Amino acid sequence: MRPRPIFLLFAVVLVLIAVVAIMVIGRRERTEFLQADADRILDDPRMAPRTLARGRRVFLANCAVCHGADGRGSTATGTPDLTDQDFLYGTGRASEIEQIVLHGIRSGDDKGWDLAWMPAYGRAVPYARSKLPSLSPAEIDQLTSYLRSINGAIGEDPTAVAAGSTLFQEHGGCWDCHGRDVQGDTAIGAPNLTDGKWLRGDGSRRDISRIIREGLHAVSPAFRGRLDPASARSVAVYVASLHGPKEKK
Amino acid sequence: MNPPAGETKANLRRWWQPDVHNERRSLTLCALAAVLGLAIAGVGLFKARGTRIAGVPPEDAAVVNQIPILLSDYVAQMQALYNVSPSQATPAQKRATLNAMIREELYVQRGVELGVQNDFTEVRNSLVSAVEAQQEIDANATVPTEQELRDFYQSHLQNFQPEGLMTVTDFVAPDLGSAQRAVMAVRAGEDLASAMAADGLKSSGATDDGEEFYFAAEQHLGSTLFAIAKGLHDGQVSDPIADGGRIHVLAMHSNRQPVPEDYSEARDQVLASYRTDKIARMRAGTDRFLRERADVQIAKALQ
Numbered sequence: 001m002r003p004r005p006i007f008l009l010f011a012v013v014l015v016l017i018a019v020v021a022i023m024v025i026g027r028r029e030r031t032e033f034l035q036a037d038a039d040r041i042l043d044d045p046r047m048a049p050r051t052l053a054r055g056r057r058v059f060l061a062n063c064a065v066c067h068g069a070d071g072r073g074s075t076a077t078g079t080p081d082l083t084d085q086d087f088l089y090g091t092g093r094a095s096e097i098e099q100i101v102l103h104g105i106r107s108g109d110d111k112g113w114d115l116a117w118m119p120a121y122g123r124a125v126p127y128a129r130s131k132l133p134s135l136s137p138a139e140i141d142q143l144t145s146y147l148r149s150i151n152g153a154i155g156e157d158p159t160a161v162a163a164g165s166t167l168f169q170e171h172g173g174c175w176d177c178h179g180r181d182v183q184g185d186t187a188i189g190a191p192n193l194t195d196g197k198w199l200r201g202d203g204s205r206r207d208i209s210r211i212i213r214e215g216l217h218a219v220s221p222a223f224r225g226r227l228d229p230a231s232a233r234s235v236a237v238y239v240a241s242l243h244g245p246k247e248k249k
Numbered sequence: 250m251n252p253p254a255g256e257t258k259a260n261l262r263r264w265w266q267p268d269v270h271n272e273r274r275s276l277t278l279c280a281l282a283a284v285l286g287l288a289i290a291g292v293g294l295f296k297a298r299g300t301r302i303a304g305v306p307p308e309d310a311a312v313v314n315q316i317p318i319l320l321s322d323y324v325a326q327m328q329a330l331y332n333v334s335p336s337q338a339t340p341a342q343k344r345a346t347l348n349a350m351i352r353e354e355l356y357v358q359r360g361v362e363l364g365v366q367n368d369f370t371e372v373r374n375s376l377v378s379a380v381e382a383q384q385e386i387d388a389n390a391t392v393p394t395e396q397e398l399r400d401f402y403q404s405h406l407q408n409f410q411p412e413g414l415m416t417v418t419d420f421v422a423p424d425l426g427s428a429q430r431a432v433m434a435v436r437a438g439e440d441l442a443s444a445m446a447a448d449g450l451k452s453s454g455a456t457d458d459g460e461e462f463y464f465a466a467e468q469h470l471g472s473t474l475f476a477i478a479k480g481l482h483d484g485q486v487s488d489p490i491a492d493g494g495r496i497h498v499l500a501m502h503s504n505r506q507p508v509p510e511d512y513s514e515a516r517d518q519v520l521a522s523y524r525t526d527k528i529a530r531m532r533a534g535t536d537r538f539l540r541e542r543a544d545v546q547i548a549k550a551l552q
């Protein structure tokens with residue numbers, strides 16, 4: 001028996017209503033998500049699970065190629081570990097990470113982070129943006145000894161350590177970014193050099209001296225225009241979840 | 250004499266009858282429509298606010314003449330101005346932030362209308378930088394495969410070698426004869442210091458600080474002496490060299506020529522260099538494309 005046209009019409013109308021309802025609810029949720037404070041999404045039991053699931057998908061598709069699927073980065077390539085509390089930039093808040101996702105670091109985007117990079121002191125022109133002195137191989141050795149000694153290495157030549165300390169605090173110019181206390185500056189992405197955590201290499205004499213000699217100049221791309229706003233926010237929240245709540249010092 | 254009122258009414262009714270052809274009526278209505286159209290266009294031109302969209306998209310804080318002000322920019326601006334997140338900001342801070350951003354957007358749009366890029370060097374420079382930055386953003390977002398990186402590394406090996414290192418002494422001789430005698434004595438196996446001292450050669454002091462990078466040695470020795478020093482082996486002395494009105498003899502203690510680092514060691518630099526190369530290629534391509542597309546006419550006198 002053929003269904004009556006009135007039932008067909010009724011079914012079509014029902015489907016249409018369902019589609020419209022789904023669209024309206026989806027839009028409302030999207031609006032609520034995008035207009036929420038990014039730093040509070042993790043604490044919202046309604047938004048957090050879906051955001052984390054979506055964020056992980058976006059992370060695996062776009063970020064894992066450098067930071068690894070587990071987000072632990074690589075000291076071989078100088079890619080930061082996103083799961084620790086040793087923040088290079090900012091304080092690890094989702095809103096700060098969202099800005100990095102959208103505008104990058106040294107990506108060319110005017111709104112991204114790009115205040116400084118590690119000069120290559122073993123080159124004729126260590127830093128393109130301002131005049132910095134090159135260092136001699138002996139000076140690089142002294143700085144290396146100093147940095148190793150403040151990270152607990154034993155057996156460093158005390159004379160070299162003292163000379164390295166003077167270089168760091170004076171004409172080497174290292175203090176300008178890493179601070180007089182050598183604890184870095186998250187406003188410009190200068191790492192803490194006293195905590196035994198190394199962005200590149202393992203803190204060996206060879207690795208430290210190479211960084212001083214050749215510099216570091218890594219880039220985090222800007223995903224604005226490549227990720228839609230909801231994906232960018234989801235991945236930022238996901239990355240913020242990797243390091244957990246900030247430890248109180 | 251005016252026609253009677255009844256006749257006028259009848260004329261009007263006849264004039265308005267749609268089934269009766271009336272050329273004058275058509276022209277009159279046409280003219281009225283044209284005037285009305287012009288009036289609407291005029292009002293639109295001088296009072297228009299642009300087409301409004303149904304609402305502000307969820308990712309935007311505001312839309313100004315259809316140009317969005319992104320929520321993420323608004324949040325960043327609030328953070329920069331007051332160091333607070335949106336949930337911590339007071340209504341006054343939110344209003345002030347948004348008003349400042351709307352004002353900026355309006356002024357940018359007004360600037361475009363006025364064509365300020367034709368008058369202000371700073372605006373022109375910013376526009377050029379912005380277009381170049383866009384190429385940089387695109388290039389930096391590319392993720393080459395390991396094989397592509399390895400191929401790039403192989404074809405640009407010289408980019409991935411650290412500076413060479415040398416420890417060299419630059420001796421200055423009183424004359425050519427004593428320089429030749431000193432060189433022969435060293436080559437015959439005599440101790441360097443005593444052979445040089447015996448013939449009156451003294452260090453110039455240019456490279457007495459010990460081991461140096463090649464670029465530093467070149468600065469200290471000058472290009473002529475450095476070119477010769479680069480080719481010396483450990484323990485070798487050069488022939489006497491006339492340079493800058495003096496006779497020099499170079500004694501090489503240690504010469505470590507630059508050697509490319511392993512791919513694994515240099516990978517981060519390979520990636521950076523790959524992207525820099527890509528930016529340069531994209532810029533060259535854009536330059537070509539813009540030139541080809543443009544109609545550039547050059548004054549005869551300058552051709």
